[in-house]
Each structure stands twice: as structure tokens, then as C-alpha cells.
Amino acid sequence: MSVAFRKMHGLGNDFIVIDARPLSGNGPVAMSAARAAALAERRTGIGCDQLIVLEPSTEADVRMRIFNADGSEVEACGNATRAVGMLLGGAQRIETLGGMLASTATAGGASVDMGPARFGWDEIPLAYAMDTLHMPVGWEELENPAAVNVGNPHVVFFVPDADAVDLARLGPVIETDPLFPEKVNVGVASVTGPSHLRLSVWERGVGLTRACGTGACAAAVLALRRRLVTGPVRVELPGGPLEIAWEPGGTILMTGPAAFSFAGTFDEDDYPL
């Protein structure tokens, strides 16, 4: 069976988007970790950081399933939520494993209400109790991080120069540390102005990406909690900037661009479940 897909990206964080809703032109599309990983593979498949499957929802306008490049199904993806919000247009309620999101399409992108930030050690989750705003842990020169769950788990290190950190080396070590029973997305952030951060992210299940929307939400919320910046926060990622607004007790509003790259088809038989 031939499956139609779109290739999209948010600040260079790229996605295969498969619309598997009735009337989409595709029938129901079965997805597994093996099929998602094979499609995401850049040399032998189509290639992407995340694979997105849109399905009907009984509670929202659409259900969005998110698979990392390694095939793992995860709870949240900020950049893909903007891409889907832009694709569907208008105002959309989007059901994800991480919670119910609300997107509003803008010219060239979307604003997304990403829901609340959760700070409890068991909500992130961590393996044992500790202060999640000043964590008494470290990996070589990366020390004293903060953690938050913004739909998915993030740990963020505030450093003098985010670009000077070898995240390709330390990222996978921290991602898979037993402190994080569900693994973790790893950010390094520098304060570059009163409301400005520079951020790089080692994504769980992917590696270094050009941008991570939930990573930007996590870094902004944690920098605000530590009073390193005032909001709204402009987070500069390797692929470009995102605007993040949050107040304690409220939900996170992320605004930024998304883009369509091309459309194509693949044959399900070439990507076994």
C-alpha cells in the first residue's frame, strides 16, 4: 500500500508527517518502532528527526503520535506541533501522549499552548528525590542542572558559553544515565541578554538537532524560575529563534516558524512493521 507523506521542519528540526485520518487520502497507517526507525534513517529511508502520524481523536481535533529517529514513541515535540498547527491552519486542539495542546496558526508558523511545566522529581521523572531546580549532580564540567517535564523530560545546564560545550560527547552519557529512568533530553543554555538565551539540545532518541521546541520551553521556564531572565524569553537555537512565554502556575506559550519542504509517497512493504 502506498502512503503519502509530507516533509516539514521547524527551524531545521525535520519531520515526516503522515496524515492517517479518514478523508486524508491515506487509509489507517500502522506504525511500529521498527518502521518509524527505518523511515527516519537518512541513508536508506526518507530521513527525519521525528516521524509524526496524525490520527482521528475523540477528544480533540486531531491526535498526534510522535516517534523519535530511533523509533521510540514519545510524548511531546514542540517544533512538530507548530508544523502540524500550521498544516491544519486556524485553531486546533491536538491530543498527544504528553497532554492536550492548543495551536493557533500564524503567518509562517504557529503559536502553541504547550500546557503546564511540572517540576516534581517523580514527574520528570528522576530515579530518586532531589531539588530539581538545583540538582546536586554533575557530569565532568556540566554541573548543577535543573530539570522539568514540559510534556517530555528535560535537564538543562546553564553555562557561560553553550557553544563551547561538547554536547555530542556528553549528551548521550547524560541521556542514558540511570538518574533518568525514561532517559532525558539534554540542553545547555547561556544567558545572552535580559530576556535572551542561547541553547543547544541533545535530543533523547535522536542526538543533536538544529532546534528543539520543548527544549526551548524547558530552558526558558527554568531560566525564569532561577531568575536568570525576565519573560517573554527569546531562545536562540542553532536553527533560529523561538519566543517562549510562561508565568508560574500557568501554561507555556511557544511561538515560532514552521515550513513545508516536499511531499512524497512510500510503499508500506518496503518498511516492515
Ligand SMILES: N[C@@H](CCC[C@H](N)C(=O)O)C(=O)O
Ligand atoms: N524535537 C522535539 C522533541 C522531540 C522529542 C524528544 N526527542 C523526546 O524524546 O522527548 C521538539 O521540538 O520539542
